[in-house]
Amino acid sequence: MPMDHLSTTFATLADPTRRAILARLAVGEATVNELAAPFAMSLPAVSKHLKVLEHAGLITRGREAQWRPCRLEAGPLKEVAGWLEHYRRFWDDSFDRMADYLKEIQTKGDPDGRKN
Amino acid sequence: MPMDHLSTTFATLADPTRRAILARLAVGEATVNELAAPFAMSLPAVSKHLKVLEHAGLITRGREAQWRPCRLEAGPLKEVAGWLEHYRRFWDDSFDRMADYLKEIQTKGDPDGRKN
DNA sequence: AAGTTAATTAACCAATGAGTTAAATATAAG
């Protein structure tokens, strides 16, 4: 089944272990063992999570000797933020006020009241 | 398995059909049949998607005669936006500039250079 | 009362996801 990008990103983020890994990587690069340490699960399990994260483009992995340092890649998160923007008006009160404000300065600054 | 709120939300959003339903509901309330119309799938399938959305708190359903009008609820989306904010600095260039700016006016406005 | 429309529930199936243990690979160090 052809999984679109956004669906892949959301599915990847739908796991607390993976979100915890991202939170850790927000601090800085880390190896697989370092990332696995906090979790009560086997190393292969974490390795799988990393593969999922990598496949979603949320991390990249280098190689230094026998270590594969992982680092955060925020591209997909930016896409999510973009998607969310379409809905901001449903929860953000200041969003409406900002829209009002923009409309106001738009008409005030343009005596003809053109829309654009 | 105890599914945390955020995981439930992400899992729910990880399906293009469900995101399309939300997009439709952003325009206004709609019944199950109306929501199902655009999709090449059975009504029960859509009904299931709606149950998932409802369970995630992304929609609520009223009842008018034999119709169950659905409407968007943005609470969980706001939570996602909140979570995302922790990562904004990784993709938003202006975020750093804003941080710099805030730091600047903070020190400029306070001759003693106190941090808070 | 009978029929029509709206929606859900039941029973089923195939595919996926998240975990396991055991084995394999890769690199470094004695």
Added chain:
DNA sequence: CTTATATTTAACTCATTGGTTAATTAACTT
């Protein structure tokens, strides 16, 4: 060359997901 460390792959299990069709419930219409 052997061993230790870091990580991945293989093979398997179990639960969940997303879809199906057929049957059921609910409410309106005639």
